[in-house]
Amino acid sequence: MRDMEERITLKGSRDGLRLILHPTAAWAEVLEALRKQLAQGPSFYHGAKLLIDVGERSITDVELQAILAIMAEHDIEPAALITIAPTNRTTGRQAGVETRHPDSLRSTPPPVVQGEGLFLWRTVRSGQAIRHQGHIVVVGDVNAGAEISAHGSVIIWGRLRGSVHAGVGGNQQAIVCALELRPTLLRIADNLARTPDNHRPTGPEQASLDGDNIVVVPWDAPRR
Incomplete structure (x- = not known):
């Protein structure tokens, strides 16, 4: 089948x-x-x-x-x-x-969205949804079943197990970072990915767009 x-x-x-x-x-x-x-x-x-x-x-x-x-x-x-x-x-x-x-179909670069950041010092639990016009920083875990949505980047100082959408509105420069990056669903701008079942983070990682693909690399990898 x-x-x-x-x-x-x-x-x-x-x-x-x-x-x-x-x-x-x-x-x-x-x-x-x-x-x-x-x-x-x-x-x-x-x-x-x-x-x-x-x-x-x-x-x-x-x-x-x-x-x-x-x-x-x-x-x-x-x-x-x-x-x-x-x-x-x-x-x-x-x-x-x-x-x-x-x-x-034509590809046109979207505008870069900027705004003030939202800082949260807590765990985002299952069933909770956080949305913000700018960047979001969470000091804590984002559990499976929780959702984070930001027009800018999303930084998680903890374990990311829930769903994250960074770059809402088409900001392709947005990134997603976490000490343990294992989201249920990951979306940057209009690009969507799921974490492979065999993905085992060995340290902090960042996800960003490379063309039309979402790529995940260690946080200390050389910047392009």
């Missing part, structure tokens, strides 16, 4: 958060994979705009409406339907979703 993670891919790029569907996976499997992915961090995706990339796969009105319904449960808006198949243009138009060819 195909692994769940292969049925859909959620990744970020300079064009925004992008949902890529497997070209041949059963539709029920695709929907179930999407539900499980979004359920891992409901507030993490809340208010996001999502590019639905179906590639060459034909999609019916009923199928598209099923995806839109799941997205609506998490307050996620469709940015566009990315497709190569001409028949999908009608499907998107009927659903009120813009359709675009993959070649039409």
